[in-house]
Amino acid sequence: MCGIVGYVGNRDCTEVLMEGLSRLEYRGYDSAGIAVFEDQAIRVAKSKGRLADLQEKMKTEGVPKGHAGIGHTRWATHGEPSDRNSHPHGGGSVTIVHNGIIENYKRLKEFLLSKGIRFESDTDTEVVAQLLDYYYQKTPGNPVDAIIRTMQQLEGSYALGIIFADFPDMVFALRKESPLIVGVGENESFIASDVTAILRYTRKYFLLEPDEIAVLSRRETKIYDLHYRRIEKELKTADWDVSAAEKCGYEHFMLKEIHEQPTAVRTTITPRITEGMPDLTECGITPERLAAFRRIHVVACGTAMHAGMVGKYIIEKLAHVPVNVDIASEFRYREPLVGKGDLVIIISQSGETADSLAAMRLAKELGAETLAIVNAKGSSIAREADMLIYTHAGPEIAVASTKAYMVQIAVMYLLAFELAFAKGTITEEECRRLTALLQEVPEQIASLLEHKEMTQMIASELITADSLLYIGRGLDYALSMEGSLKLKEISYIHSESYAAGELKHGTISLITENMPVIAVATQRHLFDKTISNIKEVKARGAKVILVCHEGYTPEKDVADFCFPLPDFEDLLMPMLAVVPLQLIAYYTAVHKGTDVDKPRNLAKSVTVE
Numbered sequence: 001m002c003g004i005v006g007y008v009g010n011r012d013c014t015e016v017l018m019e020g021l022s023r024l025e026y027r028g029y030d031s032a033g034i035a036v037f038e039d040q041a042i043r044v045a046k047s048k049g050r051l052a053d054l055q056e057k058m059k060t061e062g063v064p065k066g067h068a069g070i071g072h073t074r075w076a077t078h079g080e081p082s083d084r085n086s087h088p089h090g091g092g093s094v095t096i097v098h099n100g101i102i103e104n105y106k107r108l109k110e111f112l113l114s115k116g117i118r119f120e121s122d123t124d125t126e127v128v129a130q131l132l133d134y135y136y137q138k139t140p141g142n143p144v145d146a147i148i149r150t151m152q153q154l155e156g157s158y159a160l161g162i163i164f165a166d167f168p169d170m171v172f173a174l175r176k177e178s179p180l181i182v183g184v185g186e187n188e189s190f191i192a193s194d195v196t197a198i199l200r201y202t203r204k205y206f207l208l209e210p211d212e213i214a215v216l217s218r219r220e221t222k223i224y225d226l227h228y229r230r231i232e233k234e235l236k237t238a239d240w241d242v243s244a245a246e247k248c249g250y251e252h253f254m255l256k257e258i259h260e261q262p263t264a265v266r267t268t269i270t271p272r273i274t275e276g277m278p279d280l281t282e283c284g285i286t287p288e289r290l291a292a293f294r295r296i297h298v299v300a301c302g303t304a305m306h307a308g309m310v311g312k313y314i315i316e317k318l319a320h321v322p323v324n325v326d327i328a329s330e331f332r333y334r335e336p337l338v339g340k341g342d343l344v345i346i347i348s349q350s351g352e353t354a355d356s357l358a359a360m361r362l363a364k365e366l367g368a369e370t371l372a373i374v375n376a377k378g379s380s381i382a383r384e385a386d387m388l389i390y391t392h393a394g395p396e397i398a399v400a401s402t403k404a405y406m407v408q409i410a411v412m413y414l415l416a417f418e419l420a421f422a423k424g425t426i427t428e429e430e431c432r433r434l435t436a437l438l439q440e441v442p443e444q445i446a447s448l449l450e451h452k453e454m455t456q457m458i459a460s461e462l463i464t465a466d467s468l469l470y471i472g473r474g475l476d477y478a479l480s481m482e483g484s485l486k487l488k489e490i491s492y493i494h495s496e497s498y499a500a501g502e503l504k505h506g507t508i509s510l511i512t513e514n515m516p517v518i519a520v521a522t523q524r525h526l527f528d529k530t531i532s533n534i535k536e537v538k539a540r541g542a543k544v545i546l547v548c549h550e551g552y553t554p555e556k557d558v559a560d561f562c563f564p565l566p567d568f569e570d571l572l573m574p575m576l577a578v579v580p581l582q583l584i585a586y587y588t589a590v591h592k593g594t595d596v597d598k599p600r601n602l603a604k605s606v607t608v609e
């Protein structure tokens, strides 16, 4: 969601802000703006639309010139996307950018209105700017005091970048829930929603914790708590290089990230395998600890929840432990039956998804132990979980998740193997065999990626469809949920995933020749049953695309196209079958000319509920 960048140093501030914002575009946004100190005065430029629209506007209205300022990409929550509602927002001598939601903004606005203060936008952010100015006017010359007083009034989740007209060489920042980092360079300092925005200039950064306030100048960065006490923090070094956040010749980040999957899987699983056996001890997970749980709940959103669905099938099959999979936004409000003896697994790429974070906190309150599977280092979910397994996918920039899903399921396999062995439901020999097969997966994915042409051809057949159905049974059903989500989020074609055996209980009435069906049938023990379901849709006119093991030649009454997958272990097939589904979604979106990496209305990290 919204992105924040701030800078103070000797470089051209507008250039740094625009470059940083361009790195945050992936988070999703509908307007952008910057505020820069120019000749000691604050100059603001903002525009509805993309950064390119802001650039255009600055061409005609003039580019702010200076060495300190703040910038923002906004994903609208309060008030439509418009120039007027774009950040930065001002209040007297204060200008701010904001990520998150101020829940009590109405009450605060009424208070400020009662003091005669007038508002220019519909945003909750302007209320914060005005409140900051209100307190600043009470103690002029003491910005941190005004910040602390304001923070004491705010309810909700937020990160703020602030400049005060009286302090032209300084940038102030703070956070509560919404992430923010402080970058440290040679005679320059930065703030950013995530480290990708500043990688070009520095890899050194502080991770701001909730209720911490950063005061940045050219020479130094000071961090305070809410009692105005100085805090010493560990300076971290980002282990990603700039290329991790660049397209490197690929047309889109999504395609690049699909191709990064073999490496991502290898980097994620290799350190967790010792002498041929899964080994999660570095993550605080011992076989004994795992085996003691009576039940597992997986709680997540979107693609991460789909990874949990695959996890459910494999854990139940191998370890015989019941697994519930919950959508985090449902789990947190339905008084879940979770407690002591339960393990709650939270899966999240960003580690900042508001619903997943809240669900994890609830699970802890209820007495369950929590295990986070997270990609973003140092994120809130990673920090608060009892146990943590980092996925090592590197930064995922495309809004549509691909490599993060792949490594999430890779971790679910490791967990399932370890748990099953610990429970004695598989032998050591079987555990070793499955672990060895998991290590072969990267190579298998790489060879699949060499045969993209067929997915391009299938995609060209789908672009005229208004609606699609994905069907499968068992693991194939779990997987088809992800295939369907990928297609709809980037190609804007409606699609649903359905358990193949459930179709004739209602949904089959939708089938016509205008509704293509993508059928996944990789589970040999279910193959004939799925083929029967496919015949049912084919008989009703649907065009069928079948994804199954190589060597099967479908009759005319089964499928129009068949995408062959390597002959591999059924249990691990989701890691292979997802690749053509990702590519079909990708090429369909490309054929349709949509904004593949930044699909409309979507944000990469959903930090509001």
Ligand code: M6R
Residues within 6 Å of the ligand: 301, 302, 303, 304, 305, 347, 348, 349, 350, 351, 352, 353, 356, 399, 400, 401, 402, 485, 489, 602, 603, 604, 605, 606
């Ligand atoms: O960062 P998270 O993994 O917690 O995000 C969860 C979902 O918002 C995310 O997977 C979303 O569904 C993706 N856009 C799907 O491609």
